[in-house]
Amino acid sequence: MIFDDVVKNAVESTPGAVAALIMGSDGIAISNYVKPEADLEMEVVGVEYAGLLGELQRVSDILQSGGVRELTVTTDRFVIVIRRVTSEYFLALALAPNGNIGKGRFMLRVQSPRVLKELQM
Amino acid sequence: MIFDDVVKNAVESTPGAVAALIMGSDGIAISNYVKPEADLEMEVVGVEYAGLLGELQRVSDILQSGGVRELTVTTDRFVIVIRRVTSEYFLALALAPNGNIGKGRFMLRVQSPRVLKELQM
Numbered sequence: 001m002i003f004d005d006v007v008k009n010a011v012e013s014t015p016g017a018v019a020a021l022i023m024g025s026d027g028i029a030i031s032n033y034v035k036p037e038a039d040l041e042m043e044v045v046g047v048e049y050a051g052l053l054g055e056l057q058r059v060s061d062i063l064q065s066g067g068v069r070e071l072t073v074t075t076d077r078f079v080i081v082i083r084r085v086t087s088e089y090f091l092a093l094a095l096a097p098n099g100n101i102g103k104g105r106f107m108l109r110v111q112s113p114r115v116l117k118e119l120q121m
Numbered sequence: 122m123i124f125d126d127v128v129k130n131a132v133e134s135t136p137g138a139v140a141a142l143i144m145g146s147d148g149i150a151i152s153n154y155v156k157p158e159a160d161l162e163m164e165v166v167g168v169e170y171a172g173l174l175g176e177l178q179r180v181s182d183i184l185q186s187g188g189v190r191e192l193t194v195t196t197d198r199f200v201i202v203i204r205r206v207t208s209e210y211f212l213a214l215a216l217a218p219n220g221n222i223g224k225g226r227f228m229l230r231v232q233s234p235r236v237l238k239e240l241q242m
Contacts, residue, residue: 048183059170
């Protein structure tokens, strides 16, 4: 299963990553992978960020700044990287604050076309 | 003037950066520097992101993820990097999509303590 492979691969290939998911803008996840030691509910994270992505696109429209491609948020406890695959689906990765954010962004960027291809089948 | 120096320095030291500002969460800018060739209204960007930062902190509170430190948004036309200085003030930098985001984030991180010190005087 490509979707499961993508989220597992994104987490296992990124130092400090703890969870990843593929989710629709309606907050329903297609695939979800969370390391056993991870202290976060990745689906809840996804649902909240799905709403935020909609808000962010609204802001981007106001600013005539085009489509939102990527979002990285650093908080005290986690770094969340979101990459839009289509207007309907996104990839999300959660890392520890000292995780390799650059590698995480890279992983989502390279996995995104695989997800897109599968979504279009 | 430290604030003006910080925003000018952040833009001029970051390849691809076009504008920077220091703003309060009420949407009122302390300082603003925009390159003449930049095709964006940085104050409007700041005001919209000020609202979004509040929303993001609300989400972070729900997820018990702590304070929001930094936010990077990549859209078709711009990359916006936001760094919180205090709960009341933030630094924002706008770059072209091919700009050096890593350098931009670094510049905001190193300039942030200078802004903080000045705000506390």
